[in-house]
Amino acid sequence: MTVVSPRLLSGVLATTMMLGAVPAQSQEFINVLTGGTSGVYYPLGVALSELYAENIDGARTQVQATKASVENLNLLQQGKGELAFALGDSVKAGWDGVEEAGFPQPLTEIRAIAAIYSNYVQIVANAESGIKSLEDLRGKSISVGAPASGTELNARAIFAAAGMSYDDMGKVEYLPYAESAELIKNRQLDATLQSSGLGVAFIQDLAATMPINIVAIPAEVVDTIGAPYVASVIPAGTYDGQTEDVSTAAIGNILVTHSGVSDETAYQMTKLMFENLDRMVASHSAAADIDPANALTGLSIPLHPGAERYYREVGLL
Numbered sequence: 001m002t003v004v005s006p007r008l009l010s011g012v013l014a015t016t017m018m019l020g021a022v023p024a025q026s027q028e029f030i031n032v033l034t035g036g037t038s039g040v041y042y043p044l045g046v047a048l049s050e051l052y053a054e055n056i057d058g059a060r061t062q063v064q065a066t067k068a069s070v071e072n073l074n075l076l077q078q079g080k081g082e083l084a085f086a087l088g089d090s091v092k093a094g095w096d097g098v099e100e101a102g103f104p105q106p107l108t109e110i111r112a113i114a115a116i117y118s119n120y121v122q123i124v125a126n127a128e129s130g131i132k133s134l135e136d137l138r139g140k141s142i143s144v145g146a147p148a149s150g151t152e153l154n155a156r157a158i159f160a161a162a163g164m165s166y167d168d169m170g171k172v173e174y175l176p177y178a179e180s181a182e183l184i185k186n187r188q189l190d191a192t193l194q195s196s197g198l199g200v201a202f203i204q205d206l207a208a209t210m211p212i213n214i215v216a217i218p219a220e221v222v223d224t225i226g227a228p229y230v231a232s233v234i235p236a237g238t239y240d241g242q243t244e245d246v247s248t249a250a251i252g253n254i255l256v257t258h259s260g261v262s263d264e265t266a267y268q269m270t271k272l273m274f275e276n277l278d279r280m281v282a283s284h285s286a287a288a289d290i291d292p293a294n295a296l297t298g299l300s301i302p303l304h305p306g307a308e309r310y311y312r313e314v315g316l317l
Contacts, residue, residue, distance in 0.1 A: 028059045028265055033075055033084035035068035036176040040119075040197035040286045041085040047283035048083065051272045056265070067176070069150025070094075070102040076258045077107040083261075083269055087119055087150035087195065088228040088252040089157075092300040102148035111304035113255040113270050115297050117197055117289035120234055121154050121249045124203050125191035126184050127211035134162045134215065140190040143173040143180040151176075151195040158193070158217060158249065161224040177202040185209055195251065197286025198238050207240035214239065214246045222249040228298055252298045259304070266306025274310075292316060 032049045035041035042065055049061035064081065066072055072084035073094040086094075090101065097106030125131035131140055144166075145151030152174065159165055166172045173180070173189060181202040183189035194200070206212055219231035232250035236243055255273070257266055273280065273290075280287035296303075296316065303311070311317040 028056060028262075030056070030059055030061045030083060030265070030269070031081045032061065032063050033066050033072040033081040034063060035066060035072075035085065036178060037065050038178040038181075038200075038202045039068070039176075039194075040200055040284050041068060043283045044280060044287060045085065047280050047287075048269075048273060051276055051279060052269065055272055056268050067146040067149050070148050070153075073107055073110060073256065074103070076256060077109050079109075079258065079260055082257060082265070083113065084256045085116075086254055086256050087154070088115070088254055088298055088300065090150040090153060091254050091256060092228070093153070095301045101153055109258045109260065110256050110301055111259055111261075111266075111307075112299045112301050113257050113266065113304060113307045114273070114290075114292075114295040115299055116253045116255055116295075117286050118230075118232070118250040118252050119150075119195045120198055120232060121158060121193065121195050121217060121251070122200070122203060122234065123191060123193045123215035123217065123248075124184075124206060124239075125213045125215055126187070126189075127213050128187075129190040131191050131215060132213055134159075134164065134217065134221070137191060137215070138164070138168045139170045141171040141173070141188075142169055143175040143183070143189055143192040145174065145194060146176050147174040149176075151193070154195045154249070154251065155193045157225050157229070158221065161221045162217075181206050191215070197253075197284065198234060199285050203239050207242070211241060212239070214242055216246050217248045219247055225249070228252060228300075254299065256301070257304050257307075261304065261306070263304075263306040263309065266304040267309050268306075270307040270310040274314075 032045040034045035045063045053061040069086040069090035075081045093101035094103045094107040144155035180192035222231040229249045234246040
């Protein structure tokens with residue numbers, strides 16, 4: 001019988017314990033940063049997290065409701081998320097380190113996954129307020145999104161281009177979708193400006209509850225701002241009682257990650273979204289505008305190498 005020395009036996013046991021402590025497959029954590037739960041980012045983020053959990057080996061996913069663009073980008077810079085939705089103008093401001101936009105330092109770690117659908121600046125007012133134009137907002141109460149959010153940056157830009165400021169309003173509240181809608185329903189607020197995909201739930205809900213006006217943003221106002229804002233329309237029938245097209249501003253949304261995310265994970269996140277667009281559309285109709293042919297349009301930050309691999313694979317780079 002072979003005798004094993006105590007020293008050798010303890011070494012074997014230690015090695016065995018070490019090997020046993022290593023899982024068969026390392027776990028990948030993917031935190032998807034979205035926006036308010038009544039907006040468009042959130043349901044799309046849920047759809048992505050489900051796709052990743054089902055199709056990326058070892059992935060454990062989470063969806064985080066946030067104040068959207070500005071908060072999302074700052075969290076990515078800190079490594080506190082792996083994927084985020086953000087407005088194109090916020091992404092550029094983050095990369096450049098525009099302090100008044102909420103970015104004290106340039107966000108050097110953020111990387112692009114894809115340009116996706118456009119957000120539309122949507123100003124909705126209680127019809128009883130008499131607000132039908134931007135000029136009619138003077139002296140009225142309005143909410144403009146969470147402070148220093150992507151939406152609030154949009155509000156500042158729109159009003160400045162129209163020769164107005166918050167000082168022209170009767171009262172300005174800094175509230176996201178759901179809270180704004182509740183105050184309008186309760187006649188405590190006349191209007192809200194929000195940036196979102198078309199058909200957003202909070203306006204659908206408002207339109208089903210009370211008569212509303214969708215306030216036009218004239219093309220000349222949008223042209224005054226310039227890129228990345230483009231003149232667009234909210235098509236007639238998007239909301240109950242909206243019988244005509246309404247001119248507005250559109251800003252592209254971007255899916256963003258950071259340089260610390262592995263190339264393989266970024267590749268899979270990109271590929272799975274584009275190969276499952278029907279699933280994305282089922283979560284929210286705004287995803288119908290996501291098109292790989294437009295995925296590289298208007299990006300102001302570098303692509304993540306993993307995303308770049310996907311675009312080369314499908315012939316877009």
